[in-house]
Amino acid sequence: MKRVALLLPTLSRYGGAEQFGFRLAGYLAACGDFDVTFVCAKQDGEAPEGVRVIRVGRPVPGKFGKTLWFVLAAEAVRRREKFDVTIGLGKTLFQDIARLSGGPTGPFWDHSIKAFDEGLPRTVKSLSRRLSPGKQLSAAVERLMIRNTRLLVANSHFVRDLTVATFPYLKAENIPVIYNQPDLGRFRPGRPEDKPALRERFGLPAQGELIVTAGTNFRLKGVHILIRALSRLPASFRLAVAGGRGSSEMLALAGSLGVADRVRFLGRVDDMPALYQAGDIFVLNTFYDACANAVLEALACGLPVVSTACNGSSAFLRPDAVLPDPTDHTGLAGRIEALVHGGSTARTDFNPPRGLEPYAELIRKFA
Numbered sequence: 090m091k092r093v094a095l096l097l098p099t100l101s102r103y104g105g106a107e108q109f110g111f112r113l114a115g116y117l118a119a120c121g122d123f124d125v126t127f128v129c130a131k132q133d134g135e136a137p138e139g140v141r142v143i144r145v146g147r148p149v150p151g152k153f154g155k156t157l158w159f160v161l162a163a164e165a166v167r168r169r170e171k172f173d174v175t176i177g178l179g180k181t182l183f184q185d186i187a188r189l190s191g192g193p194t195g196p197f198w199d200h201s202i203k204a205f206d207e208g209l210p211r212t213v214k215s216l217s218r219r220l221s222p223g224k225q226l227s228a229a230v231e232r233l234m235i236r237n238t239r240l241l242v243a244n245s246h247f248v249r250d251l252t253v254a255t256f257p258y259l260k261a262e263n264i265p266v267i268y269n270q271p272d273l274g275r276f277r278p279g280r281p282e283d284k285p286a287l288r289e290r291f292g293l294p295a296q297g298e299l300i301v302t303a304g305t306n307f308r309l310k311g312v313h314i315l316i317r318a319l320s321r322l323p324a325s326f327r328l329a330v331a332g333g334r335g336s337s338e339m340l341a342l343a344g345s346l347g348v349a350d351r352v353r354f355l356g357r358v359d360d361m362p363a364l365y366q367a368g369d370i371f372v373l374n375t376f377y378d379a380c381a382n383a384v385l386e387a388l389a390c391g392l393p394v395v396s397t398a399c400n401g402s403s404a405f406l407r408p409d410a411v412l413p414d415p416t417d418h419t420g421l422a423g424r425i426e427a428l429v430h431g432g433s434t435a436r437t438d439f440n441p442p443r444g445l446e447p448y449a450e451l452i453r454k455f456a
Contacts, residue, residue: 152223245401279366
């Protein structure tokens with residue numbers, strides 16, 4: 090039985106990387122041929138059945154301190170425990186397999202800075218990143234991780250290609266791509282007759298076209314552009330936003346555009362399948378996403394989906410459902426109106442490796 094360790098600062102069911110780590114740990118433990126340990130700084134909730142947890146804590150405050158502490162503490166655990174295979178799911182110095190779940194820092198900064206208005210807001214954000222010791226440390230750890238890992242795995246072709254462009258000594262053919270796979274037991278199409286009741290549960294109007302979006306960083310996810318697009322759509326269109334952070338700014342924008350009564354911020358939503366099933370279309374107008382799970386979940390729930398070329402999971406969408414420029418609110422409005430009642434926007438000719446089993450196979454073959 091192979092002794093496998095997963096390295097990630099937080100063990101939790103909430104958050105993209107965290108949710109994946111939780112599910113992968115549980116899946117590997119259930120396989121029966123892996124002895125699974127999860128090395129983390131913080132644990133939020135119960136661990137998956139059969140998974141041992143080693144918590145190293147967070148005794149040093151601040152982003153710089155937390156990042157440095159986990160990097161060093163996780164490495165100490167790795168050396169002490171002598172696992173057969175270690176899998177880095179965040180940014181750690183040494184591991185056998187590293188999942189590139191967020192993409193390189195440089196391209197992320199280049200894409201995401203466009204979410205901020207030109208002039209002072211963009212300049213301030215750029216300076217804060219470059220002057221932040223925590224962010225600079227994270228970028229340095231990333232460079233060492235790329236150098237010190239035997240096998241890199243990307244969660245989208247978008248991330249793989251950005252990584253190879255950033256680190257030219259890497260070869261694309263040596264980086265397998267394994268996409269995320271939603272839990273199809275939870276994320277599945279709902280019944281049309283249930284839609285009014287589902288909307289009532291979320292306090293949403295029963296009539297009209299409902300746009301759903303989700304994310305914690307509203308600027309990065311382009312919610313401000315989506316609100317501008319909403320102002321160009323007929324009054325029957327409404328917007329429901331799942332997640333949190335920055336809603337006061339977005340509500341002010343909606344008010345200035347006269348659509349505040351058509352936007353509802355729901356905060357954290359634990360039953361996302363129900364929200365997808367309540368909607369008519371899912372839109373993720375993101376400025377950068379390595380491989381947004383929400384797009385794949387919405388597709389699994391049968392919704393038409395619109396996203397951007399800056400999102401790795403847009404590979405699953407037809408070209409007419411992919412917006413080249415996330416700042417183009419007029420183009421976004423046009424695509425929403427054209428696709429809202431047109432059925433699924435998923436490609437039928439794209440079937441890459443995805444889910445958890447390909448990782449189990451990589452681990453089994455790893456020597």
